Amino acid sequence: MAVSARRVPISKVVIAEDEIRAVVEVLRSGNLREGAICQAFEQEFAAAVDARFALTASSGTAALQMAYHALLQPGDQVLVPAFTFYATASMVLAAGGVPVFCDVDPQTLTLDVEDAARKVTKRTRAIAPVHLYGNAADVSRIRALAEANRLDVVWDAAQAHGTQYQKQDVGSLSGVCTYSFYPSKNMTTGEGGMVTTDREELIEPMKLLRSQGQSRKYWHTTLGYNFRMTDIQAAIGRGQLRRLPTWVAQRRANASYLRDRLSCSALSVQLEQESSEHSYHQFSILLPASHNRERFMSRLRENGVESAVHYPTPLHRQPAFEVYARGVSLPVSEDASDRILSLPVHPYLSEPDLQYVADSALEALFASS
Structure with missing residues (x-):
């Protein structure tokens, strides 16, 4: 069979002229690392999803590690759907936890809450539902399971920019929510991520992990990495968020x-x-x-x-x-x-x-x- 000359790509990345101008402005400023533009992006993203707090990250994977690190102790179990991207579970390990794999619903392809409930043990600390492909997880039943067993919830919204549940953006759900801004996502910063939460006590631990464990310059109070976004990336993200x-x-x-x-x-x-x-x-x-x-x-x-x-x-x-x-x-x-x-x-x-x-x-x- 002859191959058609027509091409329909599965995704298309578009960086608008105002986003390009914003990047050029950052480049000309010389302030390229995480700074005022990242802070503005955090504030605008939090407002857009109606979250109390938002923190930029270098990737969706880093966002997950920040969330898990702030919540888990070594050996804590986390209920994770098996049908998802690797990072949902791998970052549990990176934070010292243990992933416990659960099945998914055959129609929605999101976490099977009944299967997750069967796998709760005394060591279970958290549950990590994924809004797979942009489809909201079974939020009401997950909340009930979490409340009944005193579990923290890490909502993996890497693919769910703009997803709503009961007219509420998933980024505003109680617990912690993580996003990815990989180029194929609904909005992009090239690479990058975001964490949203309503829990103020988690902000400082996540900030410390994001920036070398520094409470002030060259004063390292805990283990940390470089999970920072740059102002170059945030300049793109602010324009993408508006669209x-x-x-x-x-x-x-x-x-x-x-x-x-x-x-x-x-x-x-x-x-x-x-x-x-x-x-x-x-x-x-x-x-x-x-x-x-x-x-x-x-x-x-x-x-x-x-x-x-x-x-x-x-x-x-x-x-x-x-x-x-x-x-x-x-x-x-x-x-x-x-x-x-x-x-x-x-x-x-x-x-x-x-x-x-x-x-x-x-x-x-x-x-x-």
Whole structure:
């Protein structure tokens, strides 16, 4: 089959002219490291998500480590979904904790709260729900589980910029919430992250970890690293944040179109959590078990449509976590990893692009059976 000259990328990074000017202004100032622009970004981000506090970080991974480090003692267990990105669990280890892997719901693909409840022990200190692909976790039931067992909650919102639950931005939820600003995310700073929280007592420990454990210059009171964002990155982030509501609205519109077009097929679309507004970092589908994913993706590539697999191996089957997951079986996570696929949903898709993506997906479905 001939390869189409048409190209529909799965993501598109756009840095606006005012963001470029803001970066140039920082460069000309000579104040390149974390400073006033980062502080302004923190304040604006906190206001945008209605959080009490916000702290910039060098990455979403660093944001998670800051959160875990402020909450955990060595050996504390943290309930983590197995179907997510590596850092949700790896940073538990980095903070001295122990990840306990839980399954996910087969429709929403977010944490299975019943499975998590079965795994609570006397050593369980926290739970780390992931708003996967921008789909809110089961917030009400997670809150109830946390309250019943006196657990801290670290909400992983790396993919959930603009996600809401019961008309409330997930960044304002009680506990700690972490974000990533990797280039493919709903908004970017190139690399970078953010922590939001309503708990004032966690701010100082997270600041110390972020900046070499210094309470003042060259006075190191605890273990720390360099997890600082730069003012260059924050200058981009401030402009991206202003555009985020428009982008998320367009992502939701694009996802609605794709869902309608694909709903009559054998493809299963991730179910939007009840009482929530998905921000569609990814538009994710599950192929029928009888279909070959590589063949499906190959046909999409021939048509010029980019797709991606997030994630091909669940965490409990990753070599890095072998010692923590011996004998663990999580059938939904294992099945999702075999069948998951993401299609383009970014806000710069035109109507013809969306039509072409849907047509190509339906054609690939037939070709991969």
